[in-house]
Amino acid sequence: MNKTFAFASQVRHKAVLCGTAAVLLSAFGASHAVAATSATPAAAANATTAQKNQINQLYVDMLGRPADAPGLAWWAQALDNGVTMDDIAAQLKASDEYAKRNTNVGPAAGGLPTIPATTYNYYVSPTGSDSANGSKTAPFKTLAQAAKVATKASTTVFVAPGTYAGGIKTTGNGTAAGRIYWVSTTKWGAKIVPPTNSTNKTAWDNRGNYVSIIGFDIDGSKIGSGTKWVLGIYTGGSYNVIQGNHVHHMATTIPCNSAGGSAIGVDSYYKGVKGDVIGNTVNDIGPAGCTYVQGIYHSTSGTIMNNVVYRVGSAAIHLWHDATDLKIINNTVSSSVFGIIVGGGDYYFTSAGANNVHVHNNIVFDNQYGISEQGKTGTGNTYKNNLVFQNPKYNFQLRNGLTHTNTISSNPLFDGYSRTAALPNFKLTTSSPVIGRGLSTYAPATDIDGRARNASTGFDLGAYQH
Numbered sequence: 085m086n087k088t089f090a091f092a093s094q095v096r097h098k099a100v101l102c103g104t105a106a107v108l109l110s111a112f113g114a115s116h117a118v119a120a121t122s123a124t125p126a127a128a129a130n131a132t133t134a135q136k137n138q139i140n141q142l143y144v145d146m147l148g149r150p151a152d153a154p155g156l157a158w159w160a161q162a163l164d165n166g167v168t169m170d171d172i173a174a175q176l177k178a179s180d181e182y183a184k185r186n187t188n189v190g191p192a193a194g195g196l197p198t199i200p201a202t203t204y205n206y207y208v209s210p211t212g213s214d215s216a217n218g219s220k221t222a223p224f225k226t227l228a229q230a231a232k233v234a235t236k237a238s239t240t241v242f243v244a245p246g247t248y249a250g251g252i253k254t255t256g257n258g259t260a261a262g263r264i265y266w267v268s269t270t271k272w273g274a275k276i277v278p279p280t281n282s283t284n285k286t287a288w289d290n291r292g293n294y295v296s297i298i299g300f301d302i303d304g305s306k307i308g309s310g311t312k313w314v315l316g317i318y319t320g321g322s323y324n325v326i327q328g329n330h331v332h333h334m335a336t337t338i339p340c341n342s343a344g345g346s347a348i349g350v351d352s353y354y355k356g357v358k359g360d361v362i363g364n365t366v367n368d369i370g371p372a373g374c375t376y377v378q379g380i381y382h383s384t385s386g387t388i389m390n391n392v393v394y395r396v397g398s399a400a401i402h403l404w405h406d407a408t409d410l411k412i413i414n415n416t417v418s419s420s421v422f423g424i425i426v427g428g429g430d431y432y433f434t435s436a437g438a439n440n441v442h443v444h445n446n447i448v449f450d451n452q453y454g455i456s457e458q459g460k461t462g463t464g465n466t467y468k469n470n471l472v473f474q475n476p477k478y479n480f481q482l483r484n485g486l487t488h489t490n491t492i493s494s495n496p497l498f499d500g501y502s503r504t505a506a507l508p509n510f511k512l513t514t515s516s517p518v519i520g521r522g523l524s525t526y527a528p529a530t531d532i533d534g535r536a537r538n539a540s541t542g543f544d545l546g547a548y549q550h
Contacts, residue, residue, distance in 0.1 A: 210246030238262030245273030258294030314345030340374035370397025429459035
């Protein structure tokens with residue numbers, strides 16, 4: 085490591101002092117149009133062809149162009165001097181050329197986050213090839229191939245619109261400073277469907293930590309042969325984000341049994357914590373009336389916010405197992421058996437029960453049951469500023485002497501609601517009683533479409549701000 089840092093410092097020093105610094109600045113990603121000077125390291129005799137190809141690939145992935153001869157020679161010599169490929173990637177990432185190319189990378193529309201620039205970038209397209217290198221100009225064809233290489237921190241996989249076979253498993257770990265992002269470049273444009281012959285029950289099984297899965301359409305409606313999907317996006321790691329996806333028509337034809345399933349599952353079985361489920365649309369999940377198949381199923385800590393969930397065979401949102409320390413905020417749930425279940429049981433690692441769960445600013449409308457506590461729960465749960473209406477079995481069922489506050493008991497007056505419409509319109513009319521009735525505490529800054537929520541206009545209930 086000392087050798088690496090000494091080399092990097094030497095480059096910076098020469099770049100400042102040398103009058104012909106254009107070539108030396110290339111170490112930080114600048115153009116190599118100027119021929120090498122005496123200050124440039126000699127071409128490396130010991131760098132392998134594979135190493136040079138790897139350097140060239142870094143240039144393609146990070147700067148969008150191949151390395152020119154002086155730049156390739158510079159970094160080849162740097163490898164001989166003890167610099168690693170990760171160090172080269174870090175230097176390229178610090179360059180002005182990289183910053184200009186990667187400003188505001190990724191989708192920011194439709195409520196999706198802006199993806200920060202990352203060190204490693206791969207691309208997937210229906211017209212690609214799995215024998216390609218995964219660069220922007222030579223993308224992979226399948227998600228499974230991308231999963232083999234997207235294993236390092238600070239990586240983004242950009243997936244172009246098209247249809248892709250699911251049943252994939254991702255195991256790469258990001259870090260707090262460098263997540264792994266899987267991004268549909270157009271919201272819901274990259275559609276994941278069952279393969280012709282499915283060999284597992286999960287559309288997307290993520291076991292990595294610090295992973296974000298953003299903007300995909302997970303469609304379980306066209307079932308092939310083999311194992312039927314009962315899980316859409318499942319994550320067993322920690323600090324993961326499932327955001328802006330559409331998960332639908334999942335497990336609608338399976339037998340109803342205790343094996344269960346869910347559209348989005350955040351699990352504590354592998355000791356995962358802090359899973360965030362944000363701004364997803366989930367609909368038509370499980371056989372009607374089957375109590376074992378859920379919409380959003382969460383069994384650890386984290387957040388569930390800005391989601392729209394409807395027509396689920398059991399609960400639209402269900403906490404169980406080791407669920408605790410969760411915020412369920414600004415969701416719209418409808419047309420399911422249960423609206424929101426808060427509870428703990430069938431524990432993996434703890435028997436404390438669901439505690440410190442905050443259920444605020446939600447719309448729970450036209451289900452059989454509204455909001456209930458089941459199994460074991462704690463006294464630290466709060467239920468504030470929710471609309472809970474037209475759930476005929478009951479609207480609330482709480483335990484431990486808890487009560488709900490500032491509850492609205494009237495029709496939410498959606499813009500175009502129907503229990504049977506393919507995509508009901510859950511946006512608010514100007515007459516809706518939920519406008520301006522929400523708490524700012526824990527409320528997300530924007531709604532499911534990216535519209536700002538703020539104190540001046542008031543915080544609305546549900547996934548949509550009017």
